Amino acid sequence: MAAVKEEQLQEVIDNFKYKGTLTDKRPYGSGHINDTYLLTFEDEAGGEMRIILQRMNKTVFPKPVELMENIMNVTSYLRKRIVERGGDPLRETLNVIPGPDGKAYYVDSEGEYWRSYIFITDAVSYDQVEKPEHFYQSAVAFGNFQQLLAEFPAETLHETIEGFHDTKARFAVFKKAVEEDKMGRAASVQKEIEFVLEREDVADYFGDLQAKGELPLRVTHNDTKLNNIMIDNESGKGICVIDLDTVMPGLVMNDFGDSIRFGASTAAEDEQDLSKVSLKLELFELYAKGFIEGCGGRLTEKEIELMPMGAKVMTFECGMRFLTDYLQGDTYFKIHRTHHNLDRCRTQFKLVEDMENKWYTMQEIIKKCN
Ligand code: ADP
Ligand code: GN1
Ligand code: MG
Numbered sequence: 001m002a003a004v005k006e007e008q009l010q011e012v013i014d015n016f017k018y019k020g021t022l023t024d025k026r027p028y029g030s031g032h033i034n035d036t037y038l039l040t041f042e043d044e045a046g047g048e049m050r051i052i053l054q055r056m057n058k059t060v061f062p063k064p065v066e067l068m069e070n071i072m073n074v075t076s077y078l079r080k081r082i083v084e085r086g087g088d089p090l091r092e093t094l095n096v097i098p099g100p101d102g103k104a105y106y107v108d109s110e111g112e113y114w115r116s117y118i119f120i121t122d123a124v125s126y127d128q129v130e131k132p133e134h135f136y137q138s139a140v141a142f143g144n145f146q147q148l149l150a151e152f153p154a155e156t157l158h159e160t161i162e163g164f165h166d167t168k169a170r171f172a173v174f175k176k177a178v179e180e181d182k183m184g185r186a187a188s189v190q191k192e193i194e195f196v197l198e199r200e201d202v203a204d205y206f207g208d209l210q211a212k213g214e215l216p217l218r219v220t221h222n223d224t225k226l227n228n229i230m231i232d233n234e235s236g237k238g239i240c241v242i243d244l245d246t247v248m249p250g251l252v253m254n255d256f257g258d259s260i261r262f263g264a265s266t267a268a269e270d271e272q273d274l275s276k277v278s279l280k281l282e283l284f285e286l287y288a289k290g291f292i293e294g295c296g297g298r299l300t301e302k303e304i305e306l307m308p309m310g311a312k313v314m315t316f317e318c319g320m321r322f323l324t325d326y327l328q329g330d331t332y333f334k335i336h337r338t339h340h341n342l343d344r345c346r347t348q349f350k351l352v353e354d355m356e357n358k359w360y361t362m363q364e365i366i367k368k369c370n
Contacts, residue, residue, distance in 0.1 A: 205309060206253070
């Protein structure tokens, strides 16, 4: 996607007609998909108001109107549930600020879709675990999110990205990308390509079980990275689950697994020194405890038993997606250096290998939690 232009950003800000005087605007966060800005306004009394403004990624989400319909439905459902349990709906779920005509988005003169959220104050989204307690609390919050949406009418949700965690389908896309080799990069990443091809069974695992009817389809978040949760500065609790673009029917093991691949790693997702990358079992255990607790008894024995598999499948799938994007010319994930997607892919594969080595212990940990 073309970079956001200054005048384009200004047009959008003007059209949202926010209250107060704009005192600051800056790119914000480290998401790989949307273009996020933090806007600061001052009101007449000198008070400060912060807002999140995002250009939605149309390449990734080709149906932004349906996407916003999902977000409005999910957040208004959550809002009711939060109020019922005495929580603060302005901090515990996303709040969309309507556009000029009352819609949940604004389309700029270039045809790009923008949306705006109330900024959640006094909370931080972490890119890496700084305190294990934060990770535990993020697990409780993601589990809780799952629980809160357990009775949500799943049939009203649009599939914002078709086959998002259909690892088997992603394997097929990967193979095609290798064959096409658009950028002429395949020869230089033979080791990584082999790594994927040797693990077709991992790609098929959940799809096969689903086909046998052994896994319940639930409303899941599908992008449970640590930086998609706001941790309250004061209480250290996971106050709000954000980035709701991919809330869709899915498998709970994948929500668990995606958090593990990101948060229970000893290094950043794009670490170049692979000797620093491994699975931290203490964090795996902590997250498992928090997540199962957060789900409040709704998980089946099978779902719990398959959590290590969720971690492996999500890590494998993510690495494969990074490698696919690298082979296709970096058109999906935002990159900040030439081989960024390759670096990301390598950390994921290093983690998969480490999980394979620690498989027995991972399973023993989950048995203890069950
Ligand atoms: P992406 O899909 O690109 O990851 P996100 O919706 O996750 O986009 O937003 C990127 C970052 O912006 C988040 O990781 C978080 O730090 C910040 N952010 C998003 N929404 C809010 C909000 N309502 N309040 C505070 N920070 C937010
Ligand atoms: C993307 O949007 P963000 O940065 O939270 C991606 C996830 C990947 C993740 C890898 C819609 O998440 O699926 O796991 O990057 N989101 C989408 O860091 O593709
Ligand atoms: Mg995000």
